[in-house]
Amino acid sequence: MRVMKWSMIALAVSAGTSQFAMASAQDDSKGFIEDSTASILARTLYFSRDFRNHGAPQSRREETGLGLHGLFSSGYTQGTVGVGVDVIGLMGVKLDSGKGRTGLSMFPEGSDGRAQDDFSKAGAAVKFRISNTVLKIGDQYTTAPVFASDDSRLLPELPQGISITSNEIKDLKLEAGHFTSMSAQDQTYRDSIPSAELSEHGLRQADFVGGVYSWTPEITTSLYYSKVEDYWKKIYANVNWTHALSDDQSVAVDFNIYDTKSDGAGLVRADKDGTTKIDNRAYSLKGSYTIGAHTFGLATQKVSGDGQYAYGVDGGGTIFLANSINRSDFNAEDERSYQASYDLNMATFGIPGLSFLARYVKGTGANVASTNNGKEWERDVEAKYVIQSGPAKNLSLRLRQATYRSSDKISSGSLDELRLIAQYPLNIL
Numbered sequence: 187m188r189v190m191k192w193s194m195i196a197l198a199v200s201a202g203t204s205q206f207a208m209a210s211a212q213d214d215s216k217g218f219i220e221d222s223t224a225s226i227l228a229r230t231l232y233f234s235r236d237f238r239n240h241g242a243p244q245s246r247r248e249e250t251g252l253g254l255h256g257l258f259s260s261g262y263t264q265g266t267v268g269v270g271v272d273v274i275g276l277m278g279v280k281l282d283s284g285k286g287r288t289g290l291s292m293f294p295e296g297s298d299g300r301a302q303d304d305f306s307k308a309g310a311a312v313k314f315r316i317s318n319t320v321l322k323i324g325d326q327y328t329t330a331p332v333f334a335s336d337d338s339r340l341l342p343e344l345p346q347g348i349s350i351t352s353n354e355i356k357d358l359k360l361e362a363g364h365f366t367s368m369s370a371q372d373q374t375y376r377d378s379i380p381s382a383e384l385s386e387h388g389l390r391q392a393d394f395v396g397g398v399y400s401w402t403p404e405i406t407t408s409l410y411y412s413k414v415e416d417y418w419k420k421i422y423a424n425v426n427w428t429h430a431l432s433d434d435q436s437v438a439v440d441f442n443i444y445d446t447k448s449d450g451a452g453l454v455r456a457d458k459d460g461t462t463k464i465d466n467r468a469y470s471l472k473g474s475y476t477i478g479a480h481t482f483g484l485a486t487q488k489v490s491g492d493g494q495y496a497y498g499v500d501g502g503g504t505i506f507l508a509n510s511i512n513r514s515d516f517n518a519e520d521e522r523s524y525q526a527s528y529d530l531n532m533a534t535f536g537i538p539g540l541s542f543l544a545r546y547v548k549g550t551g552a553n554v555a556s557t558n559n560g561k562e563w564e565r566d567v568e569a570k571y572v573i574q575s576g577p578a579k580n581l582s583l584r585l586r587q588a589t590y591r592s593s594d595k596i597s598s599g600s601l602d603e604l605r606l607i608a609q610y611p612l613n614i615l
Contacts, residue, residue, distance in 0.1 A: 212318070222259065223257075227612075237601050248284075250282040251282075252279040254277045254278075272326065292340050309326075319350065328363065331408065332410045335501050346376060358398075362396075387499075396409055406427075409424075417496075422506070423442075440471075468517060490520065514564050541571075547563065562597065567587050585604075590603070
């Protein structure tokens with residue numbers, strides 16, 4: 187099976203070499219200053235979780251904050267090898283919290299259990315470009331499906347390491363990375379990313395390589411490999427197909443699969459049998475049909491083998507599975523889950539920028555400490571509006587509500603969750 191997966195990317199490379207190479211981005215460089223950009227993203231987040239008094243240590247968690255994310259990205263110096271820098275500045279400000287309401291990974295907490303009034307961190311990376319290949323060293327965000335930083339709170343996770351991305355061949359993107367630390371969303375120091383559910387240890391070293399190839403405008407495939415030292419090794423593959431049936435109708439199919447095996451010391455919390463072995467496969471298959479403003483989706487997801495699908499120390503976004511949604515990931519050992527979803531784009535009815543989402547996922551057969559047939563379900567609804575013009579153009583307002591239930595405490599028991607998010611991007615350069 188592994189040979190077949192690796193042969194797929196070899197085929198992609200072979201196919202890509204028959205295409206004309208892309209024009210060199212470095213040849214078009216205007217200079218370090220001339221191509222520079224600077225932006226600030228302001229995000230206000232109200233986050234509430236009501237545990238409904240189902241034996242949880244806290245009956246409710248509720249916090250509000252303002253996050254400021256500044257990014258300066260220089261251009262590249264001219265010549266065969268272009269040199270540039272990226273500078274990141276992050277700041278979080280507490281607007282409302284309380285000693286009995288913390289625990290949402292929004293702010294650092296002091297020894298008294300209270301959230302800090304504010305916190306900040308900064309990072310920078312030097313980058314080099316030859317033709318269409320970029321080498322970056324330092325603090326940087328990552329989006330690879332086997333090493334993806336999370337941005338679901340006030341501030342994003344911020345990994346530190348080396349990455350290389352190449353787009354030399356038409357329709358083929360290749361990338362690799364070597365990372366040795368990561369700053370958590372609610373912390374200011376490096377090596378602050380241990381996964382509370384999986385380990386008490388932080389990231390030691392993570393290496394990955396992979397690529398994405400577009401065979402046609404409708405078919406894209408991905409293949410990645412990663413090794414997170416003393417945690418696990420992963421292989422990830424994806425096939426995505428979209429097809430237009432008419433001007434206002436289309437279908438899409440998205441398939442994702444992870445193969446994960448323990449590595450080295452296997453630094454994960456012991457499971458119900460007292461072991462830490464991970465040797466599993468997790469896959470999801472989602473199909474959707476769009477007609478006009480309406481998109482209907484169905485998905486299935488399954489985890490098989492030993493242990494749950496494990497992630498977190500390799501980035502809180504490293505779960506490209508269809509049923510990883512607001513609260514639950516439906517990723518327990520042996521769990522099978524199903525999803526039905528509906529999206530509505532109001533632009534078709536003359537209100538561009540306004541959209542709605544409704545989604546329901548049910549999981550069964552979860553093999554957890556309390557049972558080998560755990561059941562859970564989650565219902566999500568969302569409304570979002572993006573202002574289209576005027577001084578507040580691109581300001582987005584989002585309401586997300588999730589209802590989660592499980593009698594088997596698969597994911598910390600039942601809860602109701604509400605998030606109100608206002609986000610405004612401002613381009614300075």
